[in-house]
Amino acid sequence: MDTKRPSTEEYFMGIARLVKERSTCNRAHVGAIIVKDKRIITTGYNGAPKGMPHCTDAGCNITKMKHPQSDNMEDHCTRTLHAEQNAIIQAAIFGTSINNGVMYCTHSPCFNCAKMIINAGIKEVVFENGYPDKFAEEIFSKCEVKLTKFGK
Secondary structure: OOOOOOOHHHHHHHHHHHHHOOOOOOOOOOEEEEEEOOEEEEEEEOEOOOOOOOHHHHOOOEEEEEOOOOOOEEEEEOOOEOHHHHHHHHHHHOOOOOOOOEEEEEEOOOHHHHHHHHHHOOOEEEEEEOOOOHHHHHHHHHOOOEEEEOOO
């Protein structure tokens, strides 16, 4: 049997891809995991808050919102929490430190998620698909959180 063993990065990104399959948002399926000492600490996907209807059941709640650092108006689903937020929240619920952890995410974080990631003590974010948020990239750089494109 000659199968290629995935690298650690491939393994964790593969799990983040699997986690995104649980997403209940109709617009985007995003998965995130937080790893510490090469162990998975938490997972998260985008979906409605506990007890609220999911987009898959009730439709997305699309609202035009101004980007926090520009005049651009963008469509946002206000029904869902982001995968990154849910992964951080799960750590808090179970009382598990994610300080100095690494987040693997199928999409690069938005500005709001970037702020949460920084304050949670995550030291690196490995993402697969780009999400052009220059403000998130800027604060990651200023706060010394490494942002790594998967596969580069």
